[in-house]
Amino acid sequence: MADENNIGPVAAVETTDAEAKTPAVKKQRSPQRQKTAAEPARAASEVAAAKSPAAKPRTYSEQEKAGKLKLIETEITKGKSTLKDAIKTAGISEQTYYNWKRTATPAVQKNEKAAPAGDELADLVQLEEENEKLRKRLAEKLRAENTVLRKRLGLD
Template sequence: MADEENLEQPQPLTVTDTDATAPAPKKGTSPANGKSGTLRTKAKKAEPASGKAKSRRYSDTERAEKLAQIETRASEGETLKAAIKEAGISEQTFYQWKRAAGAAEEPRAKAEASVDTLADLVALEEENMRLRVQLAEKLRAENAELRKRLGLD
């Protein structure tokens, strides 16, 4: 019966910290230009304290120079790994640059090959005509000699 009496009077609700937590505010607001997403700012790259090499971009000429330097050292008898290490790049970087350089030279090589192929084709056709003329002259000479021997001339 005591429960019936308590129903008539509302009990005040108490909220503890463990019962409900306020949602964390959203990080980053929508930028002023109207695009959705987080607001990104350009942060300056700090030098890593772990001792890893600093990320660097090389120009095409620097890449070509480093590749040439590695190739010359390797041709002088130094191991490829040692030459790559002395150039200051990783093996993976070396092979990526080498593949990219090969892909860049491939269209040039194809163009040169097509020109060479065309020039070779013309040279072969000229040689073929020259050989046909020689063969015809030789056959005429043999026919003439056979006719003389047979007395048909």
């Protein structure tokens, strides 16, 4: 029991052991992943962010649309690039290109009707005259049949 009287060195040993067991810097944990129930809420917030005024799609004027369509067509006809590459260089999506092209061409087709040539015009006039004669003959024939039927039924 002689050791009980000698407390000094033993206490020093115990404190050094305690210092050795506890690390000076704690290890940092990475943040835990949220549970699946929280993911739909996050997706809803992303949708709301997409609908915000800052995320409005760019609108182009008719002149800008026509200019981009012409630029794409000239690049394709000159053989500089493929259709997809030309669309990308114009800065629009493929779907936008096809929508613009679809809406631009019917307007051109409606406004521009090819004028018939001299021979075609004469043929057209002749066909219209013949059509008018046939209509008159058909109307006369129907009137005659109508009167015959009225006489048979005794309506006249």
